[in-house]
Amino acid sequence: MKNTLRLRFVFSYLIIALLTLILLNTYGHSAIYNKLVEYEKSKLYEEAELIAREYMPSISIRDTVDITLLKHFSALETLTNMRVWIVSPDGNIQMDSNLENSCHGENINEYDAAFLSYQSVVGEHPKGLMDDNMISVIYPITESLNTNGYLVLMSPASALNSSATNYIDSIVICGFIILSILFVIFISLYRRTVTPLKGMTAAVRAYANGRFDYRMEKMPCHEQTELADAICYLAEQMNGLNEYQKNFIANVSHDFRSPLTSIKGYTEALADGTIPAEMQEKYFNIILFETERLTKLTGNLLELNQLDHGSLVLEQENFDINDAIKKTSASFEQRCLDKHVSLDLIFDQKELMAYGDTGKIQQVIQNLLDNAIKFSPQDSVIKIHTLQKNHKIFVSIKDYGIGIPKESQKKIWNRFYKTDVSRGKDKTGTGLGLSITKEIIDAHGENINVISTEGVGTEFIFTLPSAKI
Template sequence: MKARLSFKFLFSYLLLGFASFLTVTSVGSYMMEYHLEKLISRQLYQSAHNIAENELVKKNISSTNIDSIRDDILLAAGNSSSVIWIINSNGKIILSSRKDRLSDNPIDFSSFDPASWGSNYYQIGDFYGYFDDTRLSTIAPITDNMVTKGYVAIHYLMSDLYQRRGGLLLIVQILFFIIYIIFGILLIFFRYHISKPLRQITDGVSEFTNGNLSYRIPVSSDDEMGYLSQSLNYMADKLNRNGEYQRQFISNISHDFRSPLTSIKGYVEAMLDGTIPVEMQEKYLKIISFEADRLEKLTRGLLTLNELDIQKRMLNIQKFDINAVIKTTAASFEGSCTTRNILLELILSGRELYVRADMEQIQQVLYNLLNNAIKFSPDNSTITIETTERNDKIFVSVKDHGIGIPKSSIHKIWERFYKIDTSRGKDQKGTGLGLAIVKEIINAHGQNINVISTEGVGSNFVFTLEKVK
């Protein structure tokens, strides 16, 4: 990968952290300043209003004994940086919480409109040029009998507000860095538990793409990554097995086709160049016919299996009497059985026994099983075909007393082209596809087939069908 996912996440993490820090600092600073401004202005106005409502202030604002309430004013001021003024109706400051802020110049209130100051009656500035620094100022009128006798003004240093804002902002920034570090730890966790397994899975897919299907992705966790890696490993294993099967399949086809074709080609060339005299050609033409018959059977079997593979057998499911099909199929072997004095014994459950399946395909299953039983049974023996009912299933068995199947070969007999070595002498025209076709047809019906066999005693093939209710 040119751009690794972990690098993208790291870059995004750093970029997001930088952008978030700028946002928290700028927007947070503005919001905190706005909040403190509103909060302090309300507190100052409330203090100013309380002073203006004080009876001592109302009684002494017009007297020369105004200094008698200085202690009350200083107590109300609280914060040394806040300045409280008592202003008479002429705009003259007659009392200040700080003596250095007294002025002989009266304040011009001709343009003073409390409503223009906002709902909290405050403004930020130098208060009509009286201060050298920026203050948050609020005014409350002193009224007595509906007559304005003066004003209470409180001035708060904006530098103190900025200092409080900075303290709060520092706390927010510290919390931001703590959260940012926590997310950094989560990013490391992500890299170890997600990015690394994902890279291993990607490497595994690359190995599979390059044909290394024996490679195994080393991710064994119990989460989605582990499940994905197990699925990919399973897929690769299946593909590898299919590849092996295809190679073996082609090898078997080549072997089974090459042998009869070599015989046919050799005998034909021998007859053409005169190596085989005319009077002996009939013998070798029969051999050619025999080999051609083998090729025809092999081709027909391959076509049947191809249809089963491609269509998964589009079965023509219908209701039919399995007993009647068994009788018809057994009758087709009457000639070969009579020649070898083999008895076909039918033990059928009831006169009629209806099943639901594809009649033609089940007839082929019976034909292949009977054909095998007859091939590998000795002369003067008995082959038993039996049907039984059990629950909702019909069991059909084909039992012979032939050479049997070696224990080591029982699990291989369903493979295509597989032949037991001892059977080659018995059935030189066999293709090794008969039982593979049987297995495919039964599986397509969703049913089961099993075999019980003892070498030298015989074999019993049993398959199931759906019983018509």
């Protein structure tokens, strides 16, 4: 049997109903009965005080019983079911209002010596004289600190037990009504909880099967709406990831296939002697160039895999960002000379200490400089500017090249993305450099932005925290 919410609702309802009935017929009955007994004791004690005040001063307990008083008490018992004993100090019953089963002349002490010492007793007391459960109140009649006798008033406990049962029966009827209402509430709760869950389950299965256009019905509760929105958001992310994986595989296949095709074609041509000896060096260089492209692409993919899985460990320290820029710029000296591009380093301070991973920040500068040189025209300038504001260091790399189309500026951080112009002019790029750059800056908890105008140039600005003291 499946452990479903429906079964849990049914079991919960049955347990509540069963416990309610058990409690009402055990603890509830006992509590009501005890309450009625206490009330009866209080009533008997008030009656005893009234009788002692009104009748006892006019008679002598040791004397012969007053017939008129006996008839009065007998009539009182008939009306109220309250039995009255007048007992002498030594325990003799001088008067019993019950004429049919009179205990007149009996000595209570011979049956239950402790009976007259109590204020009230519940049960078959005095034992031997009473066979039924009685509620008894013993009221001593005193004069000048002397006990002249006792007034004992008794009422059958069975009547109170019946009253308690009647009360419980009424409460049980009310309980059944409440349970009926509770059943309706349970059904409503079931429909408002389980039914939406079934809808969500169907949606999750649809998303798992790739049906990302599946739409869930509106949820009745705020919490369920939040859960449904979270599932829809997850489905959108899965759909985006699915599309990304397709594009990723297509881009990787394309970027690997192109150089591999060149390498294979030129290698076969060299092997079968199609290419003359004097031309072989040229094609060997092409093969070497394509091999370097594959090596760079593989390295970038491995680095992105590290960033994706959070396994990138930043070795952060205080370092001079100006010095890092100088060292990185020096590695581009030959490319700048070949293209007649000059680097203009503008430092607001001779030494500007930042906090971060020196190697990774140099990689960021290298990627941005590589793009700047690649898309700058000959005889142009690339400006690299650093400054400090409010405990933040700003690094700007600005070229005066072809620029980036406005519609492409938000896409340049995507992996393998290249603008049309870029694809036409860039034969060495992998489309991963800017993606890696942003991932590194994000890992530092900082920001990188681009400002670009077609035909005017492009400026990348990223921030770093100032050095920690």
